[in-house]
Amino acid sequence: MISSKILIIDDEPDFSALLKANLDETGEFIVQDINDSALAVRVAKKFKPDLCIIDVIMPGMDGGDVVARFSKEPELKDIPVIMLTALVEENPDSSVGETHTCGLPFLSKTSDFQTILACIRKHLREDVLT
Amino acid sequence: MENQTYSARGRICTAITLAGIALAGLIWLISQLNTSAGNQIVATLVIISIICLVFLTIYKTETANQSSQCSDYFIEKNKLLEEQLNEVTQENHTLEHYFSTLMEEIPANIYFKDLDSRFLKVNQSLAKTFDCGHPTDLLGKADHDFFNDEHADKALKDEKQILASGKKITGQVELETFSNGRHGWVLTTKMPFRDRNGRIIGTFGMSSDVTELIEVKNTLERERNMLRSLIDSFPDKIFVRNACREYTLVNKALAEWVGAETPDAMLGKTPDEFYAEDVVQLGSSEDSEILSTGNPIINREWKYKKSEDDIRIMLTTKVPLLDEEGRSWGIVGMDRDITTQRKTREDLLIANSNLQHAQEQLIQAEKMESIGRLASGVAHEVKNPLAMIGMGIELLSKRIPENDDTGQDTIERMKRGINRAKKIVEGLVNFSSARQLTRELKDINLVISDAISLNEYQFRKANIHVVQELAKDLPAVKLDATKVEQVLVNLMINSQHAMPDGGTLTIRSYATQLEKVIKDEGARTADHLREGDGVIRIEIDDTGSGFEEKHANQIFDPFFTTKPTGVGTGLGLSVSRKIIELHEGTLALTNLEAGGVRASITLKIPETSS
Numbered sequence: 166m167i168s169s170k171i172l173i174i175d176d177e178p179d180f181s182a183l184l185k186a187n188l189d190e191t192g193e194f195i196v197q198d199i200n201d202s203a204l205a206v207r208v209a210k211k212f213k214p215d216l217c218i219i220d221v222i223m224p225g226m227d228g229g230d231v232v233a234r235f236s237k238e239p240e241l242k243d244i245p246v247i248m249l250t251a252l253v254e255e256n257p258d259s260s261v262g263e264t265h266t267c268g269l270p271f272l273s274k275t276s277d278f279q280t281i282l283a284c285i286r287k288h289l290r291e292d293v294l295t
Numbered sequence: 296m297e298n299q300t301y302s303a304r305g306r307i308c309t310a311i312t313l314a315g316i317a318l319a320g321l322i323w324l325i326s327q328l329n330t331s332a333g334n335q336i337v338a339t340l341v342i343i344s345i346i347c348l349v350f351l352t353i354y355k356t357e358t359a360n361q362s363s364q365c366s367d368y369f370i371e372k373n374k375l376l377e378e379q380l381n382e383v384t385q386e387n388h389t390l391e392h393y394f395s396t397l398m399e400e401i402p403a404n405i406y407f408k409d410l411d412s413r414f415l416k417v418n419q420s421l422a423k424t425f426d427c428g429h430p431t432d433l434l435g436k437a438d439h440d441f442f443n444d445e446h447a448d449k450a451l452k453d454e455k456q457i458l459a460s461g462k463k464i465t466g467q468v469e470l471e472t473f474s475n476g477r478h479g480w481v482l483t484t485k486m487p488f489r490d491r492n493g494r495i496i497g498t499f500g501m502s503s504d505v506t507e508l509i510e511v512k513n514t515l516e517r518e519r520n521m522l523r524s525l526i527d528s529f530p531d532k533i534f535v536r537n538a539c540r541e542y543t544l545v546n547k548a549l550a551e552w553v554g555a556e557t558p559d560a561m562l563g564k565t566p567d568e569f570y571a572e573d574v575v576q577l578g579s580s581e582d583s584e585i586l587s588t589g590n591p592i593i594n595r596e597w598k599y600k601k602s603e604d605d606i607r608i609m610l611t612t613k614v615p616l617l618d619e620e621g622r623s624w625g626i627v628g629m630d631r632d633i634t635t636q637r638k639t640r641e642d643l644l645i646a647n648s649n650l651q652h653a654q655e656q657l658i659q660a661e662k663m664e665s666i667g668r669l670a671s672g673v674a675h676e677v678k679n680p681l682a683m684i685g686m687g688i689e690l691l692s693k694r695i696p697e698n699d700d701t702g703q704d705t706i707e708r709m710k711r712g713i714n715r716a717k718k719i720v721e722g723l724v725n726f727s728s729a730r731q732l733t734r735e736l737k738d739i740n741l742v743i744s745d746a747i748s749l750n751e752y753q754f755r756k757a758n759i760h761v762v763q764e765l766a767k768d769l770p771a772v773k774l775d776a777t778k779v780e781q782v783l784v785n786l787m788i789n790s791q792h793a794m795p796d797g798g799t800l801t802i803r804s805y806a807t808q809l810e811k812v813i814k815d816e817g818a819r820t821a822d823h824l825r826e827g828d829g830v831i832r833i834e835i836d837d838t839g840s841g842f843e844e845k846h847a848n849q850i851f852d853p854f855f856t857t858k859p860t861g862v863g864t865g866l867g868l869s870v871s872r873k874i875i876e877l878h879e880g881t882l883a884l885t886n887l888e889a890g891g892v893r894a895s896i897t898l899k900i901p902e903t904s905s
Contacts, residue, residue, distance in 0.1 A: 177679055183686035190693055222675075251678030254721050274682040275717045277710075278689040 169289050172214035173198035174205045174231060175249070176223040180274070184218070187278050188285075202226040206234050209241050216289055220274075221250035232269065245288045249274055249281070261287050404481075407488055407499040412454045413437050415488075415497060424504075443472045453485060454498045461487050461495060468505065480509035527558075532630040535616065538586060540565045540579065543625065552630075574599065585615050586623045596633075607634045670723035677720050685713050722870065732778060732877050736771040739779075739831055739898070740804055746783035747802065750791070758797030759790075766805040770900045772831055774878055782871040782882070786835050786894045789867065793839030793892060801836040806900065824881065829900040836893045841886040850884055 171194045175181040181198035188196045199208050202223045209217065217235070221228035228248055235241040247263070248271045255262040255273045261284040263270040272284050398405055404421035406414055414433045422430040425441050438447040446469070453464055463486035472478040485500035526533045532549035536542055542565070545558040553569035555561045567575045581592055591614040599607045613628040688709050695702035747761060754761055790800050809828045824830065842850060851872050868884075875882040880898040887893050 177683070180679065180683045180686060183683055183690060186690050187686055190690065251675050251682065254724060273678075275678050275685065275720065277685055 168193060168195045169215040170195045170197070170212060171216050171218060171285065172196075172205075172209055172212055173218045174202055174223075174228075175218075175220040176200050176202065177220070184278075184281070188282075191282065194285075202228075202231050205231045206238060206241065209235065209244070210238070213240075214244060215292065216285060217244055217246045218249050218285070219246055221248055221252055221271075245292045246270075247272055247284055247288060251275065255280065401501075403501050403503040405499070405501045407497060408437075408454065409497040410458060410495075411437070412451055412498070441473060443474055443476075446470070446472050457485055457487050457498050458495055463487065468509065469502075471502075479504055479506040481505060529629075530632075532632075533628070535625055535627045536566075536582070537625040538623070540582060544627075549630070552632075571600070581613060582626055585613055585626055589615050589617075589623055591615060607632050608637050609633065674720045674723040677716070681713060681716055681720065684709075688713065722867070732775040732874075734773045734775050734878070736773050736901070737776050739769060739772050739774070739833065740765045742774070742776050742779050743783060743802060743804060743833065745776075746780045746787060749780075749784055750787045753788075753791060754800065757791050757794065759794055760797075760799045762799060762801040764801060764803040764805075769804060769806055769831055770829075772878075772898050773901050774898065775874075778874045779878070782874050782896070783833070783835070785867045785871045790835055790837035790839065790892070790894070793837050793841075798838035798891075799836075800838075801834075803834040803836070804831065806831050809897070824879070824897065824899060830880075830897050831900055833896040833898075834893055835895075836887060836891060838891045841890060841892050842884065844886070847884075 171188060173181045173184055173196065175184075175198065178198075178200045181200060185196045185198045188194045197208065197212050197214070199205065203226055205219075205226070219228045219231050223231075226234075228250065232246055232248075235244065235246070246269060248269050250271060251274045253264050253271045253273050255276045256264040261272075262276045262280045263272045263284055265271070270284065270288065272281060276284075398416075398418040399420075401418070402420060404424055405418040406421055407416040409415050413435050414437070417430045417433045419430055422428070422433055425433060427433055438450045441447075442450070449469070453467075456462075457464065463484065465484045467483050467485075469481050469483055470478060471481050481502040482505045483500060483502035485498055487495045488497040488499040490496045526544075526546040527548075529546060530548055532552050533544075533546040534542055534549055535544035541563050542561045543563075545555075545561040547558055550556070550558040550561055553561070555569065561569070566578055570578070577597070581595075584590070585592060591612070593612050595611045597609050597611065599609045601607050610631040610633050611628065612631075613626050615623040616625040616627055618624050688706060692703075692706040692710075695706060697703070743763075743765060747763070751761075787800065787802075794800075807830060809824055809826055809830050851868050868882075872882045875896055875898075878898055880896060883895045883897075885893050885895065
């Protein structure tokens with residue numbers, strides 16, 4: 166089984182490290198995390214992730230800017246993205262707790278790891294199907 | 296009598312003497328005839344003549360006596376007459392003295408005028424009034440020499456009238472104005488002046504200076520008029536009653552109040568002619584007490600039924616009126632209608648209370664806003680570390696061996712703690728994010744049905760019977776369906792928690808007109824609703840134990856909860872009310888008489904809604 170590559174872009178190094186550790190623990194993913202959003206495009210181009218988990222509120226370039234920049238990059242524009250942020254609450258109506266806004270899935274940062282994992286798997290699966 | 300007797304005798308003797316002379320003449324004539332018959336006749340006549348001569352002698356003797364007696368009589372009589380004359384003269388002197396004393400001493404002006412109204416005689420007082428040295432200086436002068444034309448003409452006219460009619464003018468008050476402008480008031484009496492035969496030969500009169508008296512009278516009159524105007528201008532009902540309870544003074548306000556035509560129409564009458572029996576009885580007993588004790592009644596408040604639907608609140612003050620000896624002879628009183636003032640005062644009190652209420656609301660609302668802003672900030676900042684801890688616990692849980700019960704238990708407890716913290720943060724976010732709504736016209740019954748559906752399973756599990764009393768064809772309401780659904784779910788969960796042993800949950804909806812706006816502390820938007828507004832009401836009744844009245848003012852406070860720790864965050868009701876307020880509606884909780892709580896949501900029906 167080929168591991169999916171996940172890029173975490175979050176200015177909180179403690180959170181990104183712990184999320185990465187949990188994802189690593191599953192053995193399903195190859196995970197890289199960066200805490201400087203300015204490096205996001207460059208790292209993504211090099212890392213070539215299958216999915217990006219992006220925080221929204223970040224200094225300098227915020228999550229929205231990162232997505233905008235990705236959309237301009239042909240090699241990055243089709244990479245599925247999950248916006249993981251403290252701005253939203255877990256959506257009880259969604260099986261994976263996500264809320265869709267502006268065509269992007271938003272997931273609460275306080276969602277438990279299993280919910281986040283389910284959401285990641287769902288979007289990877291959808292990406293494969295498409 | 297004696298003199299009369301003398302006179303009669305004298306007349307008889309004179310007659311006999313004359314008769315004797317006549318007879319002597321006759322004898323002489325007959326003797327010339329020389330006849331026997333003639334001789335006889337002569338003889339007879341001689342005898343008669345002798346008798347006459349005897350009588351004549353006797354007469355003359357008596358006459359001489361009588362003359363002596365008459366002379367004494369007349370001397371005596373003359374003496375008497377002289378005495379009488381002396382007495383009369385003396386009396387005349389006395390009278391003259393009296394008259395001159397009267398003329399000179401009396402402090403009044405006395406004058407006598409001729410037919411041309413010129414002074415014949417005046418007294419010293421008048422001379423002084425006219426600034427003349429002596430009364431004789433005025434003789435021959437007239438009023439026009441001293442007074443201005445107006446007064447002199449008037450006096451002349453009066454005097455001509457007296458001369459013509461012979462009637463006197465008495466007690467006439469006149470304003471005398473002298474030529475030099477000096478003036479004064481006099482009380483004057485003018486009469487015709489007659490001679491001994493009763494013929495009018497002029498006028499005479501007397502005038503007294505009453506300037507001071509008239510000025511006092513005018514002052515009193517002015518003061519009386521002022522007092523009258525004053526009491527008539529008072530809106531209060533003022534009266535004076537004597538001991539028999541008869542009105543002796545009444546002002547206009549009282550006359551109008553009781554429907555009398557004029558204040559004077561009430562004078563001499565008693566209150567029973569104007570007031571109902573109960574009012575009369577109360578007033579009568581009060582008056583008796585005031586008159587007997589002398590104690591006034593100050594500001595007694597009472598209700599006066601002016602008509603069936605017009606009850607007035609009156610304030611009465613009554614004070615005894617005392618005579619010189621300090622005895623009460625009557626009562627002066629004043630009734631004031633304070634209905635309007637009382638109503639104004641009550642309105643003011645209500646307004647003040649409302650103002651205080653509004654102030655409390657504002658303070659409370661400000662508090663809520665501050666909490667909301669604080670919560671929003673705190674929530675975001677807390678979420679990140681919470682997420683980290685969550686991730687950390689997730690990682691650590693995999694490191695703890697399955698047989699390490701204490702370790703596993705610790706991890707579970709930490710996970711529960713995280714979840715509790717997450718709920719609180721979620722509540723805080725809801726509380727602050729409730730400010731943004733997406734409203735559109737919706738059928739409220741659909742929102743209610745969705746909320747029930749979401750809780751259906753929970754209700755069944757908790758043995759709660761749900762009764763729906765949703766009115767059909769309710770007008771659409773402009774609302775954020777998601778938020779209102781959140782409120783309904785919240786209230787239903789509260790009801791469920793209030794019925795741990797099961798019960799009945801009744802959800803009702805209906806349209807109505809708002810009768811009274813219930814202001815609630817902290818409810819900032821209650822002012823959007825006005826009495827008479829068309830509203831939709833949603834009521835959620837449970838059959839639980841209700842809330843304690845002492846908590847009535849706290850139930851909407853953030854973090855206030857009576858639920859066990861961990862079950863409720865204390866944010867549900869404050870968030871719910873916040874959401875309803877943003878819909879310009881109200882949310883209220885009341886204990887039901889039969890037990891349980893009614894949550895009542897009132898939402899305004901938009902005017903455009905059909």
